[in-house]
Structure formats: C-alpha cells, structure tokens
Amino acid sequence: NAGVMQNPRHLVRRRGQEARLRCSPMKGHSHVYWYRQLPEEGLKFMVYLQKENIIDESGMPKERFSAEFPKEGPSILRIQQVVRGDSAAYFCASSPNGPTDTQYFGPGTRLTVL
C-alpha cells in the first residue's frame, strides 16, 4: 500500500506566479488535510477536505489560496500570485474513515519563492 504521494517535491516560483501542489492520498483514504511548515516551526493546519467537499478551511488565508479534492484525481492546493512569505514546506496528510483517524503524512512539497 503506497503512502501519501506529493508532487512536486521541490517547486521554485517567482513572485506573482501561481503554484500548484498535488497530493494523492493513501489508497482507500477519502479525507485529506493540508498543513504548512515555516522554517523552525511546527506544522500549521490549513484545510480539511473530503471528496468534492471542503469541510474546514479555517486555517487557510482568505486570499490567493484555494484547495480542492475532486471526485477523480489528486487533491490540489493552489496559491495564486505567490509572495516571498509563501516560501515554506507544504504537507498533505490523509486518513481512512473519518477525522478522528490517525493522519498519515506525505513527504511534503518545498516551495521557494524568488
């Protein structure tokens, strides 16, 4: 059973460009979570999605950030018009049956904004 997959592992963007981060949950998992880790910090919750639904986006910045988890395909975290402060590691996690299940993490995408 493959783990949570994230791609790309490293992404470099110039200010003003768009960043698209992809996450494929573990097989059989229908709950996806996105977290952001700034240097020397713990992870901070951004958004929780189930297939085709956003359940909790309380940790997501109100502008420029969006997330989706379509019926088919991976979950996408999209950052429009990136700024230097968006540079961070973005982790995706998935759980199988519900939000109280253990969350298993992917390897993360390290975004660098020049």
Add this chain to the structure above:
Amino acid sequence: AQTVTQSQPEMSVQEAETVTLSCTYDTSENNYYLFWYKQPPSRQMILVIRQEAYKQQNATENRFSVNFQKAAKSFSLKISDSQLGDTAMYFCAFMTDSGAGSYQLTFGKGTKLSVIP
C-alpha cells in the same frame, strides 16, 4: 484555542540510553487525541505513537512509550535503547473536534533530538 508546548528545543542522548521528551497542552475539551510525530532530516513526517484521552493505559510502540497525565495535561515520550536513526525533530500534536466535525492537528514547535554514538 488549543496550545501545545514543548519546552525542550534541543536534547541529546548517548546511543543505547533512554531519553524523555516533554509535552504539555492546554484544552478545555474532555475528548481528544495526542500524537508524537518524528521528522528526520529527510523532512518526512512519521507517526511515532497515538494516545486517546479516554484510555488510562499509556500507549507503547516497541522502544517508544508515553507517560500520559490527563489531569496535569502532560504527554511525554520516552525512547528506550536510543539508536542513531532516532535522530530527528520530534513534534507533539493534539487533536480534538474544532467544530462541524472537523478535527485538525495542533503541533508544538518541536524538540530536536540528537543521538550520539
């Protein structure tokens, strides 16, 4: 809001020795879950151990065990027979219902553990 505090930014331990990492949390909830995750230099987040607050028995996973003190809101991690591969950042995390059926992990700032040969 829930908070998680890890008071030891860095620790070191000799190989084969035992080390304890501390974690305290603040919540008014009665039903919650606690976790320790490990982040080695590869930066992958790896689950170490999970504890349900309603369980009085402390969780164990091989060389890893916890001391869960619910009244004191303390959740320490003990690593026995430390190995070089245990060198990593260790994050304590807390999870409870944040409303509308959403459970989000709240992480501490981490403890950097170095195992010395």
